[in-house]
Amino acid sequence: EIDNPAYDDYLSPQNYLVKHEIYGSLNKFYTATIQFTLSDEVIEFLKSFNFVMFDILMQNPSKAERINYHSIVISKNDWNNFKFLHATDLHLAERNDRIYEIVKKWQKSVRKSEVSEIVAQSVKAVSWFQRLLMKKPEGKEQTMKPLQKRFINPNNNFRTFIKHANKRVNQNDLDFIVLTGDIIDFSILSKINKEKRKTLDFDYEFSNWRIFKEILLNISQKKRRGMVSGQELLCPLFTIPGNHDFRPFHYDLRWANLYKKIGLNSTEVIALNNELMANPISSITKSFRALKAYLIEVNSSLDFSLKLGINNFIFLNSGSDSFKNIIDFVSGHPSVTGVTNKQIRFLENLINKTIKLGNNTFLMVHGPPINPKKTMRSSRRFSFSKPSKDKIFSIDEFKESIMKKWEKRPSLFRIDDKFD
Numbered sequence: 001e002i003d004n005p006a007y008d009d010y011l012s013p014q015n016y017l018v019k020h021e022i023y024g025s026l027n028k029f030y031t032a033t034i035q036f037t038l039s040d041e042v043i044e045f046l047k048s049f050n051f052v053m054f055d056i057l058m059q060n061p062s063k064a065e066r067i068n069y070h071s072i073v074i075s076k077n078d079w080n081n082f083k084f085l086h087a088t089d090l091h092l093a094e095r096n097d098r099i100y101e102i103v104k105k106w107q108k109s110v111r112k113s114e115v116s117e118i119v120a121q122s123v124k125a126v127s128w129f130q131r132l133l134m135k136k137p138e139g140k141e142q143t144m145k146p147l148q149k150r151f152i153n154p155n156n157n158f159r160t161f162i163k164h165a166n167k168r169v170n171q172n173d174l175d176f177i178v179l180t181g182d183i184i185d186f187s188i189l190s191k192i193n194k195e196k197r198k199t200l201d202f203d204y205e206f207s208n209w210r211i212f213k214e215i216l217l218n219i220s221q222k223k224r225r226g227m228v229s230g231q232e233l234l235c236p237l238f239t240i241p242g243n244h245d246f247r248p249f250h251y252d253l254r255w256a257n258l259y260k261k262i263g264l265n266s267t268e269v270i271a272l273n274n275e276l277m278a279n280p281i282s283s284i285t286k287s288f289r290a291l292k293a294y295l296i297e298v299n300s301s302l303d304f305s306l307k308l309g310i311n312n313f314i315f316l317n318s319g320s321d322s323f324k325n326i327i328d329f330v331s332g333h334p335s336v337t338g339v340t341n342k343q344i345r346f347l348e349n350l351i352n353k354t355i356k357l358g359n360n361t362f363l364m365v366h367g368p369p370i371n372p373k374k375t376m377r378s379s380r381r382f383s384f385s386k387p388s389k390d391k392i393f394s395i396d397e398f399k400e401s402i403m404k405k406w407e408k409r410p411s412l413f414r415i416d417d418k419f420d
Contacts, residue, residue: 002303003345005353009304016302020288022295038074050172051075053236069217073236075175079309082175085165088366089242092215093185093208095250096155099272100226103147103264106271150263151226154185158215159230169234176235181242181318181366184208187290190250190276202248202292209293238306238315239299241291242366243336246320248290250276251283286320303343305350311360314350316343318367336367 001007001015013029016022034056038046045052054072059065144150168174187207188197200206214221218232252273253259259269291302302317319337355361 003342005349050077085177088180089182090158091154091185092212094211095190096153097224097227100151101224102272102275103268152262156228159228162233163231166231166234177237179239180364181240182244185244186247186250188248202289204293204297207293240315243321246286246290248287249282250278252278312355313362316365318365
């Protein structure tokens with residue numbers, strides 16, 4: 001367990017792999033030592049570049065070959081100076097690449113006179129529960145740009161991000177990338193019908209984790225209108241999950257007017273929903289097994305640390321949706337289960353064993369450790385053993401710069417009676 005002082009990031013598989021039968025009936029884990037020498041070609045390559053990546057090819061006579069891509073990295077960096085990119089909330093999904101095509105087809109088939117009728121029919125079809133999860137309908141539509149100039153495809157954003165990253169890699173200006181959660185929007189492909197979902201066990205082939213990996217490696221995908229070309233990522237990548245990565249099924253983009261964030265209008269999202277109908281109940285569920293393909297194909301560790309020279313990188317899983325506040329959930333505000341006591345002990349062990357005085361420490365986590373509600377006074381959210389005049393009433397006042405201005409040590413500001 002990660003809270004055990006003897007825990008080793010590199011040798012100790014975490015117990016959820018067996019508990020949730022991520023690898024089926026396989027429950028034994030082995031440490032493999034790999035020895036190899038660098039070829040003249042690789043040595044020559046490293047004269048011009050800071051690192052080189054290798055795949056591991058595993059061959060089994062009775063099974064198909066398995067490739068662990070980009071799994072070994074040899075770097076000549078001393079880690080005194082390095083650069084990395086941090087990205088979060090990619091929200092990748094096969095659905096993203098279908099939206100443009102679906103809406104363009106609808107635009108060609110519908111007449112303007114029919115739009116008001118479609119909206120009226122949609123309102124009738126929306127259940128009371130769905131209305132609860134949706135914001136008030138927007139007012140009169142403003143004149144909008146053509147779809148191709150306003151539609152935002154998160155998959156395309158990631159493809160473009162990879163191309164920018166590769167340019168920096170080729171200039172020896174980037175060492176690695178960190179993705180901190182909400183890598184995918186939901187697990188099961190939205191095109192899978194309700195009946196077929198019952199027979200699936202979050203298999204890689206039918207999940208958006210496959211879409212993530214295909215974009216990452218630039219594996220050929222079905223070409224759709226509006227998709228941009230991609231490239232294989234040329235640098236190491238470290239990941240942790242976010243709350244969306246625990247969500248099994250797709251949701252209605254009308255919730256909290258989320259369609260506006262990708263450049264659609266209210267009539268276009270109705271057409272989209274008719275094509276990709278979302279179940280209002282299953283849309284707000286969560287499942288650890290939604291991570292199955294991630295744990296098998298991407299990263300089997302939910303909490304881990306990495307030491308590069310005097311730099312400590314700590315990666316923590318902030319958990320799934322808490323569902324304690326349904327309004328927070330559907331309006332896109334942070335509402336995760338958060339860091340556990342076990343993770344706190346993991347951090348304490350790292351402080352005692354690994355992190356040395358003078359080290360740089362980077363904590364990577366998806367959900368915020370403090371998640372106040374704007375309408376709730378801080379004095380009710382936190383208990384401070386301080387006079388009322390010194391109580392903190394704004395989240396901004398937690399900043400170290402403010403504490404320094406007040407000539408207070410950070411340890412004086414306790415969030416609760418247990419941890420600083």
